[in-house]
Amino acid sequence: xxxxxxxxxxxxxxxxxxxxxxxxxxSGHDTVSWYQQALGxxxxxxxxxxxxxxxxxxxxxxxxxxxxxxxYSSELNVNALLLGDxxxxxxxxxxxxxxxNEQFFGPGTRLTVL
Amino acid sequence: GQQLNQSPQSMFxxxxxxxxxxxxxSSIFNTWLWYKQEPGEGPxxxxxxxxxxxxxxxxxxxxxFGITRKDSFLNISASIPSDVGIYFCAGRMDKLSFGAGTTVxxxx
Numbered sequence: 161x162x163x164x165x166x167x168x169x170x171x172x173x174x175x176x177x178x179x180x181x182x183x184x185x186x187s188g189h190d191t192v193s194w195y196q197q198a199l200g201x202x203x204x205x206x207x208x209x210x211x212x213x214x215x216x217x218x219x220x221x222x223x224x225x226x227x228x229x230x231x232y233s234s235e236l237n238v239n240a241l242l243l244g245d246x247x248x249x250x251x252x253x254x255x256x257x258x259x260x261n262e263q264f265f266g267p268g269t270r271l272t273v274l
Numbered sequence: 275g276q277q278l279n280q281s282p283q284s285m286f287x288x289x290x291x292x293x294x295x296x297x298x299x300s301s302i303f304n305t306w307l308w309y310k311q312e313p314g315e316g317p318x319x320x321x322x323x324x325x326x327x328x329x330x331x332x333x334x335x336x337x338x339f340g341i342t343r344k345d346s347f348l349n350i351s352a353s354i355p356s357d358v359g360i361y362f363c364a365g366r367m368d369k370l371s372f373g374a375g376t377t378v379x380x381x382x
Contacts, residue, residue, distance in 0.1 A: 164316070193370075200374070200375075201374050201375070202278075202280075202362050202364070202372030202373050202374050202375050203317065203362075203372050204372070205369050205370055205371070216368065216369055218369060250316050250317075252316070263319065263370075264316075264319075265315075265316025265317050265318070266316050267314060267315050267316055268315075268316055
């Protein structure tokens with residue numbers, strides 16, 4: 161049983177570009193959350209998707225958007241990239257909206273903005 | 275999001291030592307979670323706490339949910355080399371907020 165998978169593993173972009181990151185949840189999980197982890201910091205909650213809708217959002221600008229597909233996989237899109245967007249982006253899946261205690265994290269996508 | 279203060283920022287362990295780290299917040303939480311993250315991986319849940327005063331163990335790990343609901347600690351007993359990594363506390367009301375982490379390394 162595969163856990164949470166994310167692609168790509170690493171990505172280099174330049175300022176102003178747009179990026180799309182992908183996440184496949186653990187089998188049996190229907191809720192996907194995205195986090196940004198800057199170097200030396202803990203993860204910061206970006207948003208959560210359930211039933212193909214954004215259910216909760218952290219303190220991130222509208223440049224950060226997402227999508228969830230019928231198979232529960234999800235994408236994170238970031239427009240107009242800034243240098244400060246360089247970070248590890250983590251996807252976590254859980255069974256249902258309240259399953260934080262059963263939240264499994266993927267290995268992350270390392271985004272570098274030059 | 276809520277501000278979680280995690281201490282110490284880093285620590286060195288010697289095999290066999292007991293170590294302790296804690297997390298405090300100005301806000302109350304209804305759940306406290308402790309995670310461990312190793313290089314190239316996402317955080318892995320170690321212990322979940324759901325009630326004020328709750329004390330929970332997972333092998334050599336013990337964590338407590340503070341009575342005020344604004345703090346939690348994690349103890350590791352009889353450290354072994356594979357305990358190295360970054361430990362994060364996280365508190366949850368409606369959203370999950372993480373501390374900045376405690377980096378545990380082996381003392382040379």
